[in-house]
Amino acid sequence: MNQSEFLKRVLPFKDKVFRLAKRLLVSVDEAEDATQELYLKLWRNREKISGYDNVEAFAMTMTKNYCLDQLKSKRAGNLKLVHSNYRDKNMQLEKQVELNDTVSLIEKLIDTLPEKQRMIIQLRDIENYEFHEIAEMMEMEQTAIRVALSRARKTIRQKLIKTQQYGLG
Amino acid sequence: MDWDKIENLLEKYFDAETTLEEENLLKAYFSRDDVPAHLKQYAPLFVYLKKANTEQLQNNVKLPTGGNWRKWVSVAAAVLIFFSVFTVLEKQKREREEALAAYNETVNALNMVASNLNKGNAAIYELKNFTKTKNKIFKTDK
Numbered sequence: 238m239n240q241s242e243f244l245k246r247v248l249p250f251k252d253k254v255f256r257l258a259k260r261l262l263v264s265v266d267e268a269e270d271a272t273q274e275l276y277l278k279l280w281r282n283r284e285k286i287s288g289y290d291n292v293e294a295f296a297m298t299m300t301k302n303y304c305l306d307q308l309k310s311k312r313a314g315n316l317k318l319v320h321s322n323y324r325d326k327n328m329q330l331e332k333q334v335e336l337n338d339t340v341s342l343i344e345k346l347i348d349t350l351p352e353k354q355r356m357i358i359q360l361r362d363i364e365n366y367e368f369h370e371i372a373e374m375m376e377m378e379q380t381a382i383r384v385a386l387s388r389a390r391k392t393i394r395q396k397l398i399k400t401q402q403y404g405l406g
Numbered sequence: 407m408d409w410d411k412i413e414n415l416l417e418k419y420f421d422a423e424t425t426l427e428e429e430n431l432l433k434a435y436f437s438r439d440d441v442p443a444h445l446k447q448y449a450p451l452f453v454y455l456k457k458a459n460t461e462q463l464q465n466n467v468k469l470p471t472g473g474n475w476r477k478w479v480s481v482a483a484a485v486l487i488f489f490s491v492f493t494v495l496e497k498q499k500r501e502r503e504e505a506l507a508a509y510n511e512t513v514n515a516l517n518m519v520a521s522n523l524n525k526g527n528a529a530i531y532e533l534k535n536f537t538k539t540k541n542k543i544f545k546t547d548k
Binding site: 240243244248251252253254255256259265269272273276277280339340341342343344361362363364365367383384386387390391393394397398401 | 419420421422423426429430447448450451453454455457458459461462463464465467468469470471
């Protein structure tokens, strides 16, 4: 497979890969690095993946595993994942939003969830994948996914209502 | 606008029992201006979820440029092989020349030994003749 054929197959989902990495790693820079890493891996394995039906699911699973490893080694190194308040490169999303700051709060709320729930919200509520696709990417059973999804959505509701009660909405 | 239907969907949503279609419906409804007061608190959630998949990777992904690299590696390999073969052949030629020179030196040396030996033979022959002749002329014993 030459480079242009390869890119035609793998570039369509690069933003989804990036968004998943950002959901897990929180930092835009780290998410960009993770995305770059993933595409290098895909390129090195290009002969193998040329026979796959669903390269996208494979790529998302690899991204998930890579990011979870990064998080694990960070914890081992006693580094704290702090969501910085500085205005990073990714302001475009917030500029598009016409509602008040509560919407940007949602992103931070989701980031406070455990990793598994964060991923499921990302894959279902944001990327709109079907449950069988999510099951493949997360290497989990569909029933377990629904349970985790329900838990995640209810937690978001609870935190959202609490935030608004404090008059921040 | 049937907000009762929306409340039912909302229930299903939090139980993770909605389809993707129903979830898209929820996102659409909550983007409207006329959301009733008691449901307004959910609006930011669905507005965010709807917009969140427009976020894009800013920098381009870079891949190693495999093409040129391979060509230059084969050129370098060919040059390397040529030099190796050339060096070995030159070394063998040199060794042969040195062996030939050594051989010639040896032959020369042996020739010198041989000619000196022959000189020795001639001397001994003369000495024998000298002794014979001397004995003819001089009677040595009584």
